[in-house]
Amino acid sequence: MSLGRVTLIGAGPGAADLMTVRGRDALATADVVLYDRLAPTDELRSWAPSAELFDVGKRPGHHRVRQESIHDMLISAAREGRHAVRLKGGDPFVFGRGCEEVAACREAGVPVTVVPGVTSAVAAPAAAGIPVTARGINRAFTVISAHDPLSEEEFAALVGLGGTIVILMGVGTLGHTVEGLRRHGLPEQTPVGIVESAYCEEQRVSLTQLDRVHAMAARTGVTSPAVMVIGEVVRLAAEHPATGEATSSGSAAVAQAVAGAASSAMNLGAAPAARPPARPGVRAP
Incomplete structure (x- = not known):
């Protein structure tokens, strides 16, 4: 089985039409999408029609999924040959813990790319x-x-x-x-x-x-x-x-x-x- 990949996408400040074209293109080929609370998700099913969708968003005082578990989910999907997308509000590298997710993928030997987003x-x-x-x-x-x-x-x-x-x-x-x-x-x-x-x-x-x-x-x-x-x-x-x-x-x-x-x-x-x-x-x- 060939190794899959991970893409971190910055979804922008909230409006669906402020997500980048590159981000939408990456979603279209996703097999798994882990999305955040602040990412626009109303049309996510149509943007990623073949993907499994997982809500891993954090709320003030409540993290339903631990950050380490998010890393594991991304890496596991990629090792199964799948394209795993991490959809985050704003920009992944502006207070978004995107650097931690990139580091985890690199340490695991999983190809990872970042699609920047419009920061709030x-x-x-x-x-x-x-x-x-x-x-x-x-x-x-x-x-x-x-x-x-x-x-x-x-x-x-x-x-x-x-x-x-x-x-x-x-x-x-x-x-x-x-x-x-x-x-x-x-x-x-x-x-x-x-x-x-x-x-x-x-x-x-x-x-x-x-x-x-x-x-x-x-x-x-x-x-x-x-x-x-x-x-x-x-x-x-x-x-x-x-x-x-x-x-x-x-x-x-x-x-x-x-x-x-x-x-x-x-x-x-x-x-x-x-x-x-x-x-x-x-x-x-």
């Missing part, structure tokens, strides 16, 4: 019309997981570097994260955006500022999956977030964001910039 770290802000970088405003963005509480060293580094902060898996530690950033000097009126269930029917966007985000999240019941964006680029959020428009009010919004970025860069303890204006169709404090 960039796509979720874009769903609200928020760019993670903008000329004259910032030249860097940092993506960090807050699944586990961030350390004081991490807070200091985030504030010291500047730019946009994109936080994934941070709903459960939101209060800790916000207080840590404030404690290390991030101005309290720094704009904040939270995008829940990006590109799904349940998508919701909330805009606020750093010192009000915890209260807003508690009041509106922010839930996972959610991406939090912190920085002056949030001022560029779309007028109607569901459309993914580029900016809220054209050059005026850009100018305000540039001014806010300049103020923060000169002195993190300086007088805060104006609070982000409320926008139609957006939950605000």
